Amino acid sequence: MTTHFYTATSLDGFIATPEHSLDWLLKQDFDEEGPMAYPAFIEGIGALAMGASTYEWLRKHDSVWSYEQPTWVFTHRALETPEGADVRITQANIRDVHAEMTAAANGKDLWIVGGGDLAGQFADQGLLDEVWLQYAPVMLGAGAPVLPRALNLELIELARNRSFLCGRYRVAG
Numbered sequence: 001m002t003t004h005f006y007t008a009t010s011l012d013g014f015i016a017t018p019e020h021s022l023d024w025l026l027k028q029d030f031d032e033e034g035p036m037a038y039p040a041f042i043e044g045i046g047a048l049a050m051g052a053s054t055y056e057w058l059r060k061h062d063s064v065w066s067y068e069q070p071t072w073v074f075t076h077r078a079l080e081t082p083e084g085a086d087v088r089i090t091q092a093n094i095r096d097v098h099a100e101m102t103a104a105a106n107g108k109d110l111w112i113v114g115g116g117d118l119a120g121q122f123a124d125q126g127l128l129d130e131v132w133l134q135y136a137p138v139m140l141g142a143g144a145p146v147l148p149r150a151l152n153l154e155l156i157e158l159a160r161n162r163s164f165l166c167g168r169y170r171v172a173g
């Protein structure tokens with residue numbers, strides 16, 4: 001069982017603008033059947049975790065909740081959940097949530113959707129195994145940081161997917 005942080009980023013290391021816009025990303029050309037693409041990745045995922053900003057972005061922009069997997073949303077607020085979806089609002093500690101996710105995932109992998117600091121909180125506990133970065137050909141100058149931690153990574157896979165430079169890294173400590 002592997003815990004992944006899989007995300008797109010600008011070349012200067014931001015996953016959203018300061019206003020939480022992803023317009024710079026959504027206009028890029030990406031082959032859903034190409035290397036390191038999302039459909040193949042999500043097939044191996046049994047449980048998800050995300051922070052409140054990421055959750056609120058998805059709720060605002062997606063008309064339906066698109067994940068079948070149980071999803072933990074970290075927040076200190078009482079956020080509403082989509083009807084019929086397995087969304088669990090939590091402020092429990094990272095280690096306990098990781099254990100719950102592992103139990104729920106039925107042997108599949110875990111995906112930390114974002115943001116970067118939440119992925120960092122899993123890394124702080126030694127619970128982040130891989131970082132997948134899809135680099136869009138954009139500089140944002142400021143925004144939500146991709147992974148604001150001091151971490152050593154080992155490059156284990158590299159590909160081009162149309163506009164994107166895609167790197168898959170193992171967290172080395």
Ligand SMILES: NC(=O)c1ccc[n+]([C@@H]2O[C@H](COP(=O)([O-])OP(=O)(O)OC[C@H]3O[C@@H](n4cnc5c(N)ncnc54)[C@H](OP(=O)(O)O)[C@@H]3O)[C@@H](O)[C@H]2O)c1
Pocket residue numbers: 006007008009014015016020021022025050051052053054055057058074075076077090091092113114115116117118121144145
């Ligand atoms: N480029 C991409 O592919 C990609 C991928 C993922 C996300 N994004 C975007 O990146 C941005 C990320 O936003 P962000 O940096 O603010 O990160 P975020 O993790 O989405 O949200 C941060 C919030 O999560 C809650 N939180 C985090 N850790 C917690 C903990 N241990 N316990 C309880 N609550 C916790 C807090 O919410 P409360 O204030 O409610 O307590 C915190 O303010 C979003 O705009 C998202 O849409 C982009």
